[in-house]
Amino acid sequence: MSRLISCDPQFSIKLELDNPGGSHKYRAASHIVARAIEAGEIIPGHTTVIEKTGGNFGFGLLAACQKRNVDVALAVGLGFSQYKRDLLEGLGAELIGKSQLRDGATPREVIEYHLAHQQSLGRRYYYTDQFNNIDNVQAHRDGTGAELGRQLMNAGAPRRLLFIGCAGTGASFTGVVQALRRMDFDVRSILVEPEGCDTLAGQFVDHRLEGMCVGVAPPFLDWTLVSEVYHTTLEETMIAQRRFYRDQGFHVGNTTGACLAVVEQLRETVALEARHIVMLGYDGGHWYPDLTQQMPPHVRNAA
Template sequence: MSRLIDCDARLSIKLELDNPGGSHKFRAASHIVERAIARGDMVPGQTTVIEKTGGNFGFGLLAACQKHGIEVALAIGPGFSQYKRDLLEGLGAELIGKAQLQAGATPREVIDYHLAHQHALGRHYYYTDQFNNPGNVDAHRRFTGVDLGRQLISAGHSRRLLFVGCAGTGASFTGVVRALRDLDFDVRAVMVEPEGCDTLAAQFVEHRLEGMCVGVTPPFLDWTLVNEVFKANLDDVLAAQRRFYCDQGFHVGNTTGACLAVAHQLREQATLEDRHIVTLGYDGGHWYPDLMQESRNAA
């Protein structure tokens, strides 16, 4: 169970960066892996997990698979940082389709090729498919959201909540809000997205808030759970990251900074005074070293 920190009397954050793999994505990765092993779909020593990701899900898969002796093969698009690619490879992931990707293939095309030719390649692949695997939502409903609810109850916080979150696949947002409602919390949910993006209209722009608005409509986002949508810009994100580090000593990632920036805006609204605000610390800021220069410039 990751820690719940009370920033003040009105705002709490659950530090999912405490998880193995360094993010909330370990929840889904480990749940998907454990279920596949239990079904016999994944056999330690024989199966290789295959996925298209160079982000937190990749690190979560490594942490979940390596303890079972299961190899991990990742197709990572050129848009991901070289730092992450090098680190994933250094930690034991096989980066597949490098030549294909350099020639213009998409990560999905690389996955499809390897699945179609797995016997010729001498492999037995299991595609975790995070954007289509229902275990993704199930993990956050059964674990992340339940953990959060129990921690809020233990801390004596109000059952009237304002949950501030974001969506890549939409699995954590949907799973956490549903879990809190299962536990009889009165939840008002706010989704955060970068300036220039409109998730509902499937309009996306390039931005630095990695982990949200990833260029596709979030397949698991239940829009009936979303009460409001707020925008975040990079300056506000960097300021929120610095503020949280000064106050709590944790350097959180970009999506967390965005949610904290919006949470600070919302806490000033008189109409929300009776709701306790809660968000997730999705990952750590160490994944995004190039933003440090931007942060210094913003300061």
């Protein structure tokens, strides 16, 4: 169970960066793999899990699979940092389709090729397919969200909550809000997006807030659970990250920083309605060293 810390009487954050693999994505990865083993779809020592990711889900899969004697093969797009690709490979993932990707294939095409030719490749693959696997939501509803609800009750937090979150697949946002409402919390929820993006309208721009607005509609995001949408910039995110490190001692990642920036926006309005703010600390900021190194002086000073 990841820690819930009270930042002040009005605001708590659940540090999912404490998880194996370093992020909330371990929840879905571990749950999907465990269920597939139970169903006989993954046979440890024989089956290789295959997925298209170079982000947190990939690291979560490695952490979930290696302790179960299951190999992991990943199709990692060239847009991901070389740092992440090297680290995934160094930790034990097989990075597949490198030449295909250099020749212009997409990660999805690499996956489709390997699934279609697994017999000739001498492999037995299981595709976790995080963007279409409904177990993704269940992992956060029965795991992350239920834990969060119990921790809030044990801490004596108010029943009226304002949940701040973002969406890649939308599974954690949907699962957490569903869990809290099932536990009789009165929850309003804010979806955070990078400036220039409008997920509902299918509008996406290039941005550095990895983990949200990934270029496709979040397949598991239940829009009936979204009360409002707030936007933030990279600069506001970086300021919020530095302020959180100064105040709490945790270097959080970009999605967490974006949510923290929106928390600051909300504190300056009447939108809180006497609600207790709660959010997830999705991952650590060590994944994005270039941003830390390039942080301009006015951002450092603003924090």
